[in-house]
Amino acid sequence: xxxxxxxxxxxxxxxxxxxxxxxxxxxxxxxxxxxxxxxxxxxxxxxxxxxxxxxxxxxxxxxxxxxxxxxxxxxxxxxxxxxxxxxxxxxxxxxxxxxxxxxxxxxxxxxxxxxxxxxxxxxxxxxxxxxxxxxxxxxxxxxxxxxxxxxxxxxxxxxxxxxxxxxxxxxxxxxxxxxxxxxxxxxxxxxxxxxxxxxxxxxxxxxxxxxxxxxxxxxxxxxxxxxxxxxxxxxxxxxxxxxxxxxxxxxxxxxxxxxxxxxxxxxxxxxxxxxxxx
Numbered sequence: 673x674x675x676x677x678x679x680x681x682x683x684x685x686x687x688x689x690x691x692x693x694x695x696x697x698x699x700x701x702x703x704x705x706x707x708x709x710x711x712x713x714x715x716x717x718x719x720x721x722x723x724x725x726x727x728x729x730x731x732x733x734x735x736x737x738x739x740x741x742x743x744x745x746x747x748x749x750x751x752x753x754x755x756x757x758x759x760x761x762x763x764x765x766x767x768x769x770x771x772x773x774x775x776x777x778x779x780x781x782x783x784x785x786x787x788x789x790x791x792x793x794x795x796x797x798x799x800x801x802x803x804x805x806x807x808x809x810x811x812x813x814x815x816x817x818x819x820x821x822x823x824x825x826x827x828x829x830x831x832x833x834x835x836x837x838x839x840x841x842x843x844x845x846x847x848x849x850x851x852x853x854x855x856x857x858x859x860x861x862x863x864x865x866x867x868x869x870x871x872x873x874x875x876x877x878x879x880x881x882x883x884x885x886x887x888x889x890x891x892x893x894x895x896x897x898x899x900x901x902x903x904x905x906x907x908x909x910x911x912x913x914x915x916x917x918x919x920x921x922x923x924x925x926x927x928x929x930x931x932x933x934x935x936x937x938x939x940x941x942x943x944x945x946x947x948x949x950x
Contacts, residue, residue, distance in 0.1 A: 686734075686737065687808070688921075692909055692911075692921025693907060693921065695764050697762060697765065698710060699761055708761070709753070709813070711750050711812070712808055712810050713750045713809050714728055714809070715808070716803065717803055717806055721824065723748040725781060726772060727830060729751050729771075730749065730769040732766070738763060738766055739753070770828070807825050810824070837863065837912040837917060837918070838858060839922050841855040842855070847927070852889070853888075854912070855887045859912065863888060863913070865890045866911050866912070868909045869895075870897070872896075872898065905925050905927050907926075908924050908925075909923065910923070910924035
């Protein structure tokens with residue numbers, strides 16, 4: 673799920689995969705002789721391969737995001753990335769967001785399409801009925817054969833379903849035992865805060881005194897899951913379960929220097945060294 677916004681509302685960042693922790697990856701298989709441009713635009717969820725009337729791709733720039741450029745093709749925003757043999761023809765799609773089109777832009781786009789088709793081919797026109805779902809459409813042209821390959825993603829829900837909890841903002845505490853403040857929407861009396869990592873899950877009930885439909889306060893649990901590969905931080909997902917529905921997952925980082933898990937590891941290592949000294 674990706675809650676699309678209008679351009680004046682600001683971007684929600686790049687699209688994430690189903691886990692909500694990482695960005696999707698697209699890979700070109702069967703060709704690795706030279707670099708190939710990967711084009712991406714927002715397509716309709718039912719008319720596969722056709723552009724969406726109500727949503728557009730937006731370029732998301734970040735310090736370490738994939739290098740890309742954007743161009744307009746017949747009123748559709750297209751993000752252009754490059755698959756390189758050095759990266760095994762693989763591209764991380766961390767530079768693409770979704771924007772909602774204004775009604776005036778939708779009508780203008782539809783009028784231009786009608787003028788190009790002269791009204792003869794009504795099937796070529798996109799579906800005017802507003803659809804809350806879209807797909808990412810990726811295409812690449814093979815240099816040797818000029819063959820065009822195209823693939824679409826699974827449907828992406830771009831609106832918040834009625835009654836589904838949503839996390840808008842949260843405090844930045846990452847230490848077990850500290851209080852976490854979450855501002856959002858649709859928090860019911862049975863709301864619970866869920867942390868999920870690899871082979872590790874914690875469910876915490878918020879403080880009933882401060883539980884409201886738009887905010888809640890809970891105590892951050894101590895991380896006691898599998899030891900991470902690095903000793904810098906531990907990334908898990910954070911979501912709200914309310915009324916049998918889950919919110920979109922957000923990244924939550926346990927900083928090892930602040931977590932009980934890190935202190936426990938230090939104590940174990942210290943005891944081990946003392947036993948060796950004896």
